[in-house]
Amino acid sequence: NAKKPGIEFCFYSAQMNQKLQERTKLEFELWMALEREEFFLEYQPIVDARTGRIAAVEALVRWMSPERGRVMPDAFIPLAESTGIILPLGEWVLKTACTKLRQWLDAGGLPLRMSVNISGCQFMRSELCRLVEEAAEQSGVDLALLELELTETCLIKDVEETATKLWRLKGLNVSIGIDDFGTGYSSLQYLKNFPIDHLKIDRAFIRNVCELPDERAIVDAIIGIAKAMELHVIAEGVETLEQAEYLRHRGCDELQGYYYHRPLSEERLLEVLREERER
Numbered sequence: 001n002a003k004k005p006g007i008e009f010c011f012y013s014a015q016m017n018q019k020l021q022e023r024t025k026l027e028f029e030l031w032m033a034l035e036r037e038e039f040f041l042e043y044q045p046i047v048d049a050r051t052g053r054i055a056a057v058e059a060l061v062r063w064m065s066p067e068r069g070r071v072m073p074d075a076f077i078p079l080a081e082s083t084g085i086i087l088p089l090g091e092w093v094l095k096t097a098c099t100k101l102r103q104w105l106d107a108g109g110l111p112l113r114m115s116v117n118i119s120g121c122q123f124m125r126s127e128l129c130r131l132v133e134e135a136a137e138q139s140g141v142d143l144a145l146l147e148l149e150l151t152e153t154c155l156i157k158d159v160e161e162t163a164t165k166l167w168r169l170k171g172l173n174v175s176i177g178i179d180d181f182g183t184g185y186s187s188l189q190y191l192k193n194f195p196i197d198h199l200k201i202d203r204a205f206i207r208n209v210c211e212l213p214d215e216r217a218i219v220d221a222i223i224g225i226a227k228a229m230e231l232h233v234i235a236e237g238v239e240t241l242e243q244a245e246y247l248r249h250r251g252c253d254e255l256q257g258y259y260y261h262r263p264l265s266e267e268r269l270l271e272v273l274r275e276e277r278e279r
C-alpha cells in the first residue's frame with residue numbers, strides 16, 4: 001500500500017513525458033511544414049441572407065502532413081499559438097489569402113470579400129498593421145475587401161492598446177469583425193469604443209436555435225445588439241434550411257455553414273462562383 005503513490009507518480013510522469021515528447025515532435029514538424037510549404041487554404045463561402053449569393057469567403061488553414069495526412073486547424077493552431085509559430089503562419093495565411101483574392105478578381109471574378117482569422121497572440125504580438133500594408137502591396141488587393149476576424153478575449157487584454165491598433169487598421173480601410181461572439185468574456189463596453197464592423201455568432205448558438213428557447217434568446221439578443229449598434233451580423237454553422245430561415249427572418253445579414261457550402265478548395269470555389277454567375 002505504501003508503494004502505491006510512487007507507482008502512480010511513475011505512471012503519471014511517464015504519461016506526461018510522452019505528452020511532452022509528442023508536443024515537441026509536433027512543434028518541430030510545424031516548423032518544417034512552414035519551410036516545406038505544407039500548409040494550404042480552403043475557402044468557405046459566406047452568403048447574403050436574402051439572396052443566397054456568395055458575398056465573402058473565409059480563409060481556413062489546413063496542413064498536408066507527409067506523416068499525418070490532412071490535419072485540421074484545431075489540432076495545430078493551439079500549439080502554433082503557444083510556440084509563436086502562429087506569427088509566420090499567420091503572415092503566410094494573410095498574404096496568401098490576399099494574393100488569391102486579387103488573382104480571382106483579375107480573372108474576372110465579381111467583387112468578393114475575404115475574411116482572415118487572426119489569433120489573439122498574433123494580434124497582440126505582431127505588427128499587424130505593417131503586415132496588412134505589406135500584404136496589400138504584394139498582392140495589389142483593395143483592402144476594403146479584407147476582413148479580419150478577431151476574438152473577444154484578445155481584445156480586452158489591454159483595452160487602450162487594442163483601441164490604438166484597431167483604429168490604425170481601420171485607417172487602412174480593412175473591416176474588423178468579432179469571431180465566436182458570445183463565447184468569450186463578453187464586455188459590451190468594447191463594442192462602443194472599438195471600431196468594429198461585424199459580429200459573427202458562434203455556431204454553438206446556432207446548433208439548437210430552432211429547438212432551445214435559451215439559445216434562441218441568445219441569438220436574438222446578439223442580433224438585437226448588432227442592429228442597435230449598426231453592425232453587420234453573420235451567423236456561422238448554419239446546417240439546415242430551418243436555421244437559415246429563422247436567422248434571415250430575425251435580420252441576420254449573412255449566413256455561413258454546411259447548409260450552403262463546406263470549406264472548398266480553390267478550384268471548387270472558382271467552379272461554384274462561375275456556376276453562380278451563370279445562374
Ligand code: C2E
Nearest residue numbers: 060061072073074093117118119237238239256257258263
Ligand atoms: P472558426 O473561425 O470559428 O471557423 C469556423 C469553423 O467551423 C471551421 O472549422 C469551419 O469549417 C467550421 N464550420 C463551418 N460551417 C460549419 C457547419 O455548418 N457545421 C459545422 N459543424 N462546422 C462548420 P475549421 O476549418 O476546422 O477551423 C477551426 C478553427 O481553427 C476556426 O474556427 C479558427 O478559429 C481556427 N483557424 C482556422 N484557420 C485559421 C487561420 O488561418 N488562422 C488562425 N489564427 N486560426 C484559424
Ligand code: CA
Nearest residue numbers: 058117149179
Ligand atoms: Ca472565423
Ligand code: CA
Nearest residue numbers: 117151179180
Ligand atoms: Ca475562432
Ligand code: CA
Nearest residue numbers: 180202203236
Ligand atoms: Ca466559431
